[in-house]
Amino acid sequence: MHFFKSILNRFLFSHLHLKSLWLNIIISFYFTSVLNLGLWRYILVRMDFGWGFNAYLLCFLLPIFLFLLFFLIFSLIILPYFGKAFLVPLILVASAANYAMFNLGITIDPAMIQNIMETNTREALELMTFQAILWFFITGVIPAILLVAIRIDYLPYKREIIQRLKLFCAGLVLITLIGFSGFKQYYFFRHDNRAISSLTNPFNIFRSTLRNIRRHSIHQREFTYLDPAAKRTSHVNDNPSVFILIVGETARADRFSLNGYNKETNAELSKEDVISFKKVYSCGTSTSISVPCMFSVKPRREFNAHKAPYSENFLDLLKQTGYNVIWLDNDEGCKGVCKRVETEQLDQSKNRKYCSNGTCFDEILIDGLEQRLAQIKQDTFIVMHTIGSHGPAYYLRYPDNQRKFKPTCDSNDVQNCDPEGLNNAYDNTIHYTNVVVAKTINILKKFPQLNPGLIYLSDHGESLGENGVFLHAYNYSIAPDAQKHVPFILWMSEGMRKQKHYSYSCLAKQAETGEFSHDNLYHTVLAMMDIESKTYNPELDMFSQCRTSND
Numbered sequence: 001m002h003f004f005k006s007i008l009n010r011f012l013f014s015h016l017h018l019k020s021l022w023l024n025i026i027i028s029f030y031f032t033s034v035l036n037l038g039l040w041r042y043i044l045v046r047m048d049f050g051w052g053f054n055a056y057l058l059c060f061l062l063p064i065f066l067f068l069l070f071f072l073i074f075s076l077i078i079l080p081y082f083g084k085a086f087l088v089p090l091i092l093v094a095s096a097a098n099y100a101m102f103n104l105g106i107t108i109d110p111a112m113i114q115n116i117m118e119t120n121t122r123e124a125l126e127l128m129t130f131q132a133i134l135w136f137f138i139t140g141v142i143p144a145i146l147l148v149a150i151r152i153d154y155l156p157y158k159r160e161i162i163q164r165l166k167l168f169c170a171g172l173v174l175i176t177l178i179g180f181s182g183f184k185q186y187y188f189f190r191h192d193n194r195a196i197s198s199l200t201n202p203f204n205i206f207r208s209t210l211r212n213i214r215r216h217s218i219h220q221r222e223f224t225y226l227d228p229a230a231k232r233t234s235h236v237n238d239n240p241s242v243f244i245l246i247v248g249e250t251a252r253a254d255r256f257s258l259n260g261y262n263k264e265t266n267a268e269l270s271k272e273d274v275i276s277f278k279k280v281y282s283c284g285t286s287t288s289i290s291v292p293c294m295f296s297v298k299p300r301r302e303f304n305a306h307k308a309p310y311s312e313n314f315l316d317l318l319k320q321t322g323y324n325v326i327w328l329d330n331d332e333g334c335k336g337v338c339k340r341v342e343t344e345q346l347d348q349s350k351n352r353k354y355c356s357n358g359t360c361f362d363e364i365l366i367d368g369l370e371q372r373l374a375q376i377k378q379d380t381f382i383v384m385h386t387i388g389s390h391g392p393a394y395y396l397r398y399p400d401n402q403r404k405f406k407p408t409c410d411s412n413d414v415q416n417c418d419p420e421g422l423n424n425a426y427d428n429t430i431h432y433t434n435v436v437v438a439k440t441i442n443i444l445k446k447f448p449q450l451n452p453g454l455i456y457l458s459d460h461g462e463s464l465g466e467n468g469v470f471l472h473a474y475n476y477s478i479a480p481d482a483q484k485h486v487p488f489i490l491w492m493s494e495g496m497r498k499q500k501h502y503s504y505s506c507l508a509k510q511a512e513t514g515e516f517s518h519d520n521l522y523h524t525v526l527a528m529m530d531i532e533s534k535t536y537n538p539e540l541d542m543f544s545q546c547r548t549s550n551d
């Protein structure tokens with residue numbers, strides 16, 4: 001019996017015990033070092049050692065400062081019962097965050113937290129690679145198990161309190177001294193390297209979550225209408241028309257051969273009479289910000305994703321002025337934009353031709369489009385929300401017969417893909433998007449009497465390993481162009497140009513030189529769809545200079 005008990009004890013690590021002070025030192029050291037690998041790499045890469053003494057001083061002081069900060073905080077937290085209950089989940093969350101920061105080059109800010117909250121199962125599963133699980137197990141699960149198993153030895157409580165008070169005061173004095181001696185250097189370094197605060201684990205998680213909660217709670221909840229007096233200047237339904245807006249996903253403008261990319265990713269589209277706007281920038285670096293923002297009247301600087309669900313967007317004005325608005329979704333939902341219009345969620349479809357394992361190729365969006373158009377009796381505005389180039393499993397976004405560029409890296413473990421294979425897989429998603437958009441145009445061309453038109457516009461771009469950064473959702477103010485520079489393709493039938501008095505050659509010229517953003521979409525669509533509203537700003541209408549008299 002005794003033998004079994006000792007085996008059990010041994011197995012359950014109950015012979016392991018540690019003084020509370022030592023536990024604090026070890027955990028503070030663990031958080032400072034292993035769980036902040038992403039931060040230290042960022043600092044070492046960005047540090048300009050030509051700065052001399054200042055650079056070395058900062059590199060020396062920062063880890064000590066962070067260690068002391070952890071030590072002070074944990075002195076207040078390592079208490080009987082409470083300590084473990086708080087630290088175990090903290091280690092697990094910090095380990096997962098550290099993995100993403102170190103391996104995928106992401107930063108954690110309020111938008112990223114919002115993004116995580118809205119992640120669906122498919123996205124989450126695609127991110128769970130063998131390496132991610134192994135990393136999480138070694139740096140998160142094992143330390144957490146050790147912490148649970150360990151017995152923390154506290155001194156008799158009076159002595160424990162006195163000892164902690166003494167060390168806390170000493171730590172406070174030391175951290176103040178260090179803070180003063182390195183503040184100037186830190187201030188200068190941070191000025192050009194602002195990602196530092198969104199990389200300091202786990203403070204970045206707390207700060208971003210709190211900001212997110214605050215933004216959620218302070219705004220007004222009353223629903224606001226854009227413009228109840230908005231009306232159409234053209235005759236409604238006299239001659240039914242159709243317009244399709246294709247919302248792209250994770251497509252980079254610089255990967256479109258129409259924009260000068262050296263691989264032929266737009267073979268099908270370049271056969272069509274399309275105009276590619278070369279300099280268009282997104283509102284955010286993630287779907288949850290960009291999609292509601294591009295439909296909103298608010299420009300990027302004023303846009304608040306938490307307020308957006310409580311106000312209308314241009315789809316509501318289209319509906320209000322007599323358009324039949326339809327949202328077809330093959331991505332992760334419309335982020336509240338399509339709430340008040342007819343919606344079809346296609347990614348749950350069982351259509352075997354396009355779908356397997358819970359995702360569908362984007363061609364599902366045009367399955368049945370021809371029949372739909374043949375029956376149109378009312379002015380119609382269709383939004384197609386594509387899954388486009390959604391990573392990290394780029395190789396799952398296109399059917400095998402569209403695998404144009406080879407070899408491809410057929411793995412979602414993007415940071416371990418060879419760059420050529422990764423870029424080929426990504427470029428295949430762009431090629432496939434080009435096929436889908438070109439097919440849509442060709443279906444529209446069969447209905448010239450509907451005076452059809454189409455815009456393709458991506459929600460944000462993607463990093464493909466440049467400077468160690470992958471995926472997207474980077475802090476907007478410091479995000480690389482790859483995540484913000486998005487493709488914008490316009491196609492108008494002859495009928496539409498004539499009916500609405502647009503000069504196509506003028507638009508083509510505008511596309512080469514003009515610089516635009518998601519801020520322009522609202523006003524451009526309103527004008528294109530002949531909607532008169534006090535919310536319309538002609539200066540933000542991309543096409544206003546190319547529209548002649550309006551009978």
Ligand SMILES: [Zn+2]
Pocket residue numbers: 249250286287288459460
């Ligand atoms: Zn997106």
